Amino acid sequence: MSTMKTLSQKTGLWLLTLFFVLAYLLPINNRLLWIPDESRYAEISREMIQSGDWIVPHLLGLHYFEKPIAGYWLNSISQLLFGETHFAVRFASTLSAGLTALLIFWFSNWLFQNYKKAIAATACYLSFILVYAIGTYSVLDSMVTLWLNLTLVCFYVSLQARHSRTKLLGYALMGVAAGLGFLTKGFISLAVPVIVALPYLVYRKQLNELRYLWVALLTMLLVSLPWAIAVHLRAPDYWHYFFWVEHIQRFSGNDAQHKAPFWYYLPVLVAGCLPWLGVVPAALRQTWQQNQLRPVVVFLLSWCLIPFLFFSAAKGKLPTYILPCFAPLAILLGHGIMELIEQKKWQSIRLNSWINMLFGGLLVLALILVGLGLVGKKTVYTTEDHLALTLAICCFLGWLLAGWFSLRYPEKSLLLTACCPLVLGLLLGWSLPSTLINSKLPETFISKHLQELHDSRFVFSNDVGLAVSLGWQLQRADIRLFGADGELAYGLADSAQKDKYLNAESFAQWLPQAREQGNVAVVTRNKPGLIPTKLPQADEVIPQQNFTLFYYRQTKHD
Structure with a gap:
């Protein structure tokens, strides 16, 4: 029995690894770089290598103070390893998504002592359409999400530790993760763990844990202070610009960048949950009903909802900001979905399949109508884009078929649903219309x-x-x-x-x-x-x- 369990676990991990290679790693060299984001991060790191200046970020030879340094370091190391290629530009972001998935697998298995639920959580995370889009795109959000998630996992594990030595080690690692997050995207990486951890300590009546805060602060400073001092000595105006413009004005000022209404992230969260949208309510309800897991569920919900509300309250908004909400959501869904499958509660599983079939079918129909010129005033796919249009139709036909098979075989719906975005990821680079290529690429x-x-x-x-x-x-x-x-x-x-x-x-x-x-x-x-x-x-x-x-x-x- 133990041998069978080990074999099954290895099969699940191999399938997840295969999915990551096919969906994440394989396609990232086959797509042109989008402007302004991907070309920006590619060029900053290229100039860092060329100039040998690994302290002060530059873009086109100019001081560029919008972000700290760690993300550029990772991108530069990637270019040193893989050359000046599209793969190198996106690899750090993609690797961060993969390491986050590995963290989710470990943490879910540690929480529930159930490898199937851990595999389900990891499959959910890697196939979330928003996670996939950001994880195969060269921005810093995938990297900072890794450090934010590691910070909160270390906090929760340390909170449960019974021995002081283990607890101190956990909080020390928490500080390291927070410091790396700070070096990747600044103060927001410190604010998010605090607004999640503090209410949870109040809920658990464990405010005495704050006495260990000095350990996390110490290791965080040890990680972040060397560069913070070095950049101040080289560019004394860095911290004034970065703190005031990039944090205060960008998120709360009247002239905040990317201003959007409070409800902006609600449709982003809903759409980002595809291809699992239809099963979310039932899976969350199933997990909430496990009374013995209530403290765990409260922590995961806090981790998901408090940052969501925090970023919703900010005036400046981008879809990438709520990426940290999806790790706890995946863990909750992984537990709930496996409970539904084990109890053969197929209704929500079938509903989810129908939603994926509808989503894929509507997009196939829309692409056909666009290709025939029957809808839209502007030509999206031109007469020279027949192959690209055909491949675009195949992308969402693959989504539709995965939904259909999961409807037909609900007991295998976990694997089949996770495959919904697979064809899209593999073919996206060749399915873009020339009008888009000649606008953003x-x-x-x-x-x-x-x-x-x-x-x-x-x-x-x-x-x-x-x-x-x-x-x-x-x-x-x-x-x-x-x-x-x-x-x-x-x-x-x-x-x-x-x-x-x-x-x-x-x-x-x-x-x-x-x-x-x-x-x-x-x-x-x-x-x-x-x-x-x-x-x-x-x-x-x-x-x-x-x-x-x-x-x-x-x-x-x-």
């Missing part, structure tokens, strides 16, 4: 004109995201901005960097002398508010939908 356009751009002494762009993509592909940090500064405004304010930005009038005055030194290329992103109208006449103008290259050849003197 400029690498194709840049690749077509690498020769002209490499031969240019000066390269300009009217869009920060496009400028960063140029820096990444041309492997040069001296890309200049024309008429737009965006997120680089703070770095450009440095008087030593005035030549990095020109408006239309100053560009026209600067150009004749610059052409004596070499070719000048201006790559523009053609969208309302960005299209330049006062550029001097170029020797060559090369348009392609959303991007245009204005090429000025070097002036030769007799």
Whole structure:
């Protein structure tokens, strides 16, 4: 019996590993880099390696103080290991998602002493559509989520420890995780564990645990202080900008970035739960009814709901911010779903299957109608996108079929439901329409004109995201901005960097002398508010939908 259990456990772990390789690792090299996020993190890390400066972050040679350093370190190490590839750019984010899944497996098994529920929790987490989208995309949220989750797991394990030595070790590790979170995304990594842990201590009447706080604080400082002091010595204005602009103004000020209403995250949470949406109510109810697990369930619900409300109250919002809510949700669902399957309560399992079939079917129908030009005023898939459209239909046909099989075989619904996003992940890179590629993925356009751009002494762009993509592909940090500064405004304010930005009038005055030194290329992103109208006449103008290259050849003197 023990041998059979071990074999079954190994099978489950191998299947999870196979899913992670197929859905997460395999596709990440096959997609172009999105602007502005992915190209930004790729270029910051490339410049870090090129310059050898691992203390002060730079973007296009400018100070870039929006985030701390640890995420860039991980991305830079990835590029050192795998080269300047799309795989390297996304690997740190994807690895963080995989390590979070491993943490969920261990913690769920430790909580429930049931490997099947641990496997179910891990399968839920890896197949959540929001987790998958962020975990295969180069942003810092997947990394900081790993450290936030580890911080809270260490807190709960330490809380249950009976021996002082174990408790001290747990709180020390908690501080290390919090420090790494701080080095990845700043003070928010400290605030979230506090707003979860403190109410739970009140609920359990264990406020005396606060006497161990000094251990966590000490290890957190040991991890974070060396870089914090080093960056202050190298760039004294870093902490003022990072604390005031990136935390106070971004989240609570009237001019907060990405402002959205309080209820913004509710549809994000609902959609992010796919392909498990239909089973969530029944699974949570099933878990809540286990009275002996009530303290565990309260902790997991606090871990899920309190950050959700915290980020909902902030004025600045992005879907990625609530990623930490999905780990505790996956653990709760893993327990509840296995209870439902073991008790053969198929009603909610079948409901979930129908929702996945409906979701996949509606998107297949929508893509067919879009492809035939029967809906929508704008052409999404052009006549040249037949293969991409076919693959896009296959993506959601795979989702529909996984839902159908889980309806047909409810006892195997855990595996089948987790496979819903698999085909989508494998084919997404080839299923994007050219209209989207020519709007948010400029690498194709840049690749077509690498020769002209490499031969240019000066390269300009009217869009920060496009400028960063140029820096990444041309492997040069001296890309200049024309008429737009965006997120680089703070770095450009440095008087030593005035030549990095020109408006239309100053560009026209600067150009004749610059052409004596070499070719000048201006790559523009053609969208309302960005299209330049006062550029001097170029020797060559090369348009392609959303991007245009204005090429000025070097002036030769007799």
